[in-house]
Amino acid sequence: MRVEADQPKCVASGQCVLAAPDVFDQDDDGIVVVLDDHPEESTHDDVREAAAICPAAAIRLADK
Template identity: 65%
Template sequence: MKVIVDQEACVASGQCVLAADTVFDQDDDGIAVLLQENPSAEVAADVREAAAICPALAIRIEE
């Protein structure tokens, strides 16, 4: 799994951090920051949820 965050599309809702805080964080402006480009299988479901609930669809997952 490879995670890609489009920071320009991000609307700083923070939903990704709530869903998968070991993979995502936010900068001082609230924009999503990717902590792990290739997260472990243990958090894969959380990362998929983060991508699904992102209001800006700024998270893309490549399998």
């Protein structure tokens, strides 16, 4: 799984950090930062949930 975040689209709701804290964080302004763009398989469900609940649809997932 490859994780990308579109920072200009991010609205700093923080939902991804709550859903998958090992994969997402926020910068000083609350904007999304991807900590691990190829996260371990054990986190994939949480990462999919983060992408699903992102209100700005700013998280993109690819197969590899």
